[in-house]
Amino acid sequence: MHSDLESILKTAGQSVTKPRQAVFETLSHTDEPLKNGEIAKRTPQVDRASVYRTLELFTKLGITTTTIRGWTPFTELAEPFKPHHHHMICEHCGSVEEIASDTLEDVLTLIANRHQFILKSHTVELSGLCDSCSKSLPQPVAS
Template sequence: MRINFKMKRTAPKKISTAAHERLASWIAARGLKSTRQRDLIVDTFFSQTGHLSVDELVEKAKQRDPSIGAATVYRTMKILTDAGLASARHFEGGQTRYEAALDRHHHDHLICTSCGNIAEFENERIEELQDRVAEEHGFTVTHHKLELYGLCAACRQRQSNPNRQRQ
């Protein structure tokens, strides 16, 4: 199954200065350097919403500076992830996707296999049950992955009314 994920366009996001500050101290704390490219990529990332692939990020970054290399984007996203400012997700489809993680609660995902739309949800009850299951098996859970794949409302509609809404 080859899915063409698209971004979810939800609330507009203000470019968080908190993120920049946290990144700055993270970088300073371990002798890394602050560079033009890094800033540009970070800026680009935080000015988008949704779950971005590296490819998409590279494309957006190159619009601002065509000399940006893909390797740098990979490297930068790794730093952001390590600093807790982004989190990497591995949905079906083979690419890693990143989402902003600053001050975000843990959440899981609903993914439309038709249009690639990604919705998020939290469910405390499910988490509790997971912990209980783990406990019963003697496991200590460090992280988990819960992804629900299927059709979003729009795509279900489209499939049951195939005569309308064809591109």
């Protein structure tokens, strides 16, 4: 893992610093995308500004990916550090479930091909109600 981080940084002409390793460490220990502030909170040994600068660099180098939810960016490790996946987010309790689906990937490629579009990356996020919330909330009346 770490040699990969090192080689990406070195290839980009960046040095491997303690703060960068610490932020990477934090990200590799969580399975859901985090707000940048939360990443800073979980990396107390690094000052907040350095955490933000590191995350900016990581995203630029493709080490992390950022998705915007509402108005808030959430960051997590990108491939090859994490297998390709998508998220299902519960609007009610905020729980996040990872989903990986070959069918979904195939369909996206198929759609792109049909439009003679070269697909390089994609973002797919599902939002709705998780199982336990959908059971506990009153169902909306169909109009």
